Amino acid sequence: MRTLDTKEIADCVYRLARKAGVTLTPACHAALESAAARETGAARFALETVLMNEATAKAERMPVCQDTGMAVVLLELGQDVHLTGAPLKEAVNDGVRRAYRDGYFRKSICDPLTRENTGDNTPAHLHLDMVAGENVAVTFLPKGFGSENMSRLVMLTPSQGRAGIVDTIVETVKIAGSRPCPPVCVGVGIGGAFDSCAFLAKKALTREVGSRSPREDVASIEEEALEKINALNIGPQGFGGNVTALSVACEIAPTHIAGLPVAVNIQCHCVRCEKEVL
Amino acid sequence: MKRLTLPLSDEETRALRAGEGVLLSGVIYTARDCAHKRLFALLDEGKPLPVDLKETYIYYAGPCPAPEGKACGSCGPTTSARMNAFAPRLLDLGLRGMIGKGEMSEETRAALRRNGRVYFAAVGGAGAAYGNAIQKMELVAFPDLLSEAIYRMEVVDFPLVVAIDSLGNSVYDR
Numbered sequence: 477m478r479t480l481d482t483k484e485i486a487d488c489v490y491r492l493a494r495k496a497g498v499t500l501t502p503a504c505h506a507a508l509e510s511a512a513a514r515e516t517g518a519a520r521f522a523l524e525t526v527l528m529n530e531a532t533a534k535a536e537r538m539p540v541c542q543d544t545g546m547a548v549v550l551l552e553l554g555q556d557v558h559l560t561g562a563p564l565k566e567a568v569n570d571g572v573r574r575a576y577r578d579g580y581f582r583k584s585i586c587d588p589l590t591r592e593n594t595g596d597n598t599p600a601h602l603h604l605d606m607v608a609g610e611n612v613a614v615t616f617l618p619k620g621f622g623s624e625n626m627s628r629l630v631m632l633t634p635s636q637g638r639a640g641i642v643d644t645i646v647e648t649v650k651i652a653g654s655r656p657c658p659p660v661c662v663g664v665g666i667g668g669a670f671d672s673c674a675f676l677a678k679k680a681l682t683r684e685v686g687s688r689s690p691r692e693d694v695a696s697i698e699e700e701a702l703e704k705i706n707a708l709n710i711g712p713q714g715f716g717g718n719v720t721a722l723s724v725a726c727e728i729a730p731t732h733i734a735g736l737p738v739a740v741n742i743q744c745h746c747v748r749c750e751k752e753v754l
Numbered sequence: 755m756k757r758l759t760l761p762l763s764d765e766e767t768r769a770l771r772a773g774e775g776v777l778l779s780g781v782i783y784t785a786r787d788c789a790h791k792r793l794f795a796l797l798d799e800g801k802p803l804p805v806d807l808k809e810t811y812i813y814y815a816g817p818c819p820a821p822e823g824k825a826c827g828s829c830g831p832t833t834s835a836r837m838n839a840f841a842p843r844l845l846d847l848g849l850r851g852m853i854g855k856g857e858m859s860e861e862t863r864a865a866l867r868r869n870g871r872v873y874f875a876a877v878g879g880a881g882a883a884y885g886n887a888i889q890k891m892e893l894v895a896f897p898d899l900l901s902e903a904i905y906r907m908e909v910v911d912f913p914l915v916v917a918i919d920s921l922g923n924s925v926y927d928r
Contacts, residue, residue, distance in 0.1 A: 518773055518915050518925060522877045525913055529880035533828070542818045542828040542881035542901075580827050582818040582901050591788055593900050622833045622855075622878065654856040654926055655833045657878035713877060714856055714926050715773075715915065746879040 478610040479558045482567035484754060485612060489549060489571025489600075492616035492750040494579050497539045500530050503685040504661075504722070504747035511659055511712065511719040519717035523659075526712075526745060541746045544581035545618030547572040547600040550682060556610035569598040584621070603675065612754040615682050623660060623744040626652035629674055632736040638697060641666060641738050645701040646708070648740040649721060654714020657744035661685055662701070662724045665739035666694075667731035677741035680725040682749050689726055698724045712745075722747075757911070760811055761850060762872075770872050770916045772923040777911040778874065782813045782853065784905045786832055789896055790840040797843075804895035804904060807848045813876075814854035816901035817885065826888040826907065828881030831855040834873070838862050845869045853914060857926040867922035875917035875925065887912055 500508070505527075512523035533540040549568050553559075561567065576583060576597040583597045601619075628648045632640045645664055652660070663683075665676030688695040702724045711717025722745060731737060758766060760780025770776070783805055785793070796803055814834050818827030834841075834854030841852060842865035851871045855878040866873055876884060890908040897903055918924045 518775065521775055521913075521915065525877040525880050525883060529830075529877075529883040532886055533882035536882060536886060538821070538882040538885060539818050539828040540882055541879045542816065542830050542885065543832070544818065544828075580819045580821045582816065582827070584816075584901070593902075595900070625833070655835050657855065709928055713875060713915075715875075716925075716928065744879055 477556055477558055479560055480612065480754065481561040482559050482564055483561050485564065485614065486567040486571040488614050488752055488754055489568050489616060490575045492614060492752055493547060493572060493575035493618070496616050496618050496748040496750040497544045497575070497579050497581050498533050498537055499748060500540060501685060501747050501749055504745070505530065507685050507722040508745060511722065514719055515712060515717045518715035519712040522712040522715055539579070539581055540748065541620060542582055543584065543620035543622065544576065545620045546585060547597060548617040548619045548678065549600045550603045550605070550615040550617070550679065552605045552607045552613040554609040554611045555606050557612060565602060568600050568602050572598050572600045613751065614754065615749065615751045617682055617749045620744055620746065623656035623742040626656040626742045627677070627740055629670065629737065629739040631670070632738055634734070634736050636736060640736070641697055642701050642704065644738045645724065645740055646704045648742070649705045649710070650708055652742055653710055656742045657746070658710050658714060659712055659719045659722045659745050661722050661743040661745070661747055662705070663741040663743060664724065664726040665737070666726055666728040668729040668737060669731070670737060672729060673737035673739045674741070676727040676729055677739035680727040681741055681743045683725045685723045685747055687725065691728070694726050694728055698726050761809065764870065767870060767872055768920050770919050772916050772919045772925045774916050776874070776914050776916065778914050779910045779912070780908070782811045782907050782909060783894065784813050784815045784817070784907065786814060786816050786902050787836055788899050788902045789904050790837055792896055794840060807844060808850070810849060811851045811853065812849065813907065814852065817891070817905065818881070818901070820891070826885050826891045829885040829888060830881035831876040831878055834858050841865065845871055853912070857924070858918065863918055863922050863924060866918050866920065870920045872916060872920055873918040874914040876912065876914055884912060
């Protein structure tokens with residue numbers, strides 16, 4: 477049994493949030509560079525501005541995007557860890573609160589009805605998973621809402637199958653059009669239930685940009701959907717072009733014999749995701 | 755790329771074509787969903803607005819807080835389509851133009867054409883670049899809205915694309 481003060485988790489969330497706010501992942505950067513080389517005109521101008529912006533953010537230590545997002549924290553907690561100190565949720569919120577204050581990040585969390593801002597970007601959106609062992613794996617995903625707004629969940633019928641899944645993914649990106657800051661990354665949940673399917677889609681967005689599912693049939697859905705999305709000619713910022721999506725990542729889980737839930741979570745081209753194992 | 759300074763003359767505005775890149779300097783005002791709702795409430799009550807629409811270009815944006823030594827933090831555009839409910843009426847009341855990201859509705863497009871105005875697209879996700887181009891910023895209205903308040907900004911060389919021109923041509927058409 478390992479003992480861990482939740483202060484260490486708070487500090488880890490703080491470190492990851494500070495870094496994520498001002499940094500694109502290396503895989504995202506590579507995908508953007510390769511996309512810029514495939515575009516011309518306004519689409520190329522958009523991607524070059526995005527790459528220039530990344531350099532400015534780094535040099536000035538400014539957030540790459542002003543939408544520093546809802547703080548999504550995925551925590552895989554080893555079951556041989558005994559947590560001490562402040563309650564876990566409080567510790568995570570403490571890390572978020574300090575990071576958004578010290579990093580000069582925007583506070584974007586508000587009451588859904590009164591729209592009153594909580595003022596410190598808490599509460600974090602915490603997903604907790606119990607796993608074997610005595611490690612704690614922390615993933616921090618600042619999730620912007622221009623793209624979140626364009627996400628969808630559809631309850632397909634089992635007979636709609638693979639074709640229905642691909643159509644749902646492509647149609648979601650088509651409906652979103654220029655609004656979510658394309659080229660987008662698409663996280664897809666396949667299976668599970670209404671709620672767990674949506675979580676799978678979010679979890680898919682924490683995968684490295686361009687990575688493929690280890691399951692061949694799932695990887696082939698990712699590849700086909702990506703190809704069809706990039707034939708839509710929405711292009712960077714909706715200016716038209718060859719690159720409407722940088723990647724499609726699907727996560728799957730067993731579902732009920734009567735159903736086929738598919739969730740499509742859209743992420744803009746600003747993929748900011750940091751991970752650490754404690 | 756063409757360099758322009760706000761306010762644009764009618765001639766300059768009419769000469770812009772969808773898809774062309776410009777570097778824009780001058781005074782703009784931020785407003786997003788909540789600020790627009792409040793502007794509409796004031797209009798409906800017949801009360802004066804905190805800005806003179808006839809002199810105003812709206813930037814659909816909500817900045818990050820300014821770090822020390824800077825006028826403004828990161829400040830890229832937000833999705834303009836959410837403001838389709840507001841843009842036509844404001845344009846008919848004299849609004850000079852908008853800056854945001856992404857397509858807007860047919861109603862907004864018709865209002866731009868009707869009033870001979872232009873909608874510019876900033877590059878979404880380039881918040882640091884735009885924030886750095888803001889030389890001066892001051893709060894104008896609705897301070898309780900924090901980043902969603904109305905701010906007056908003096909900007910230099912904002913990299914933009916003409917998204918919908920005064921004839922109603924759109925860079926988003928295929």
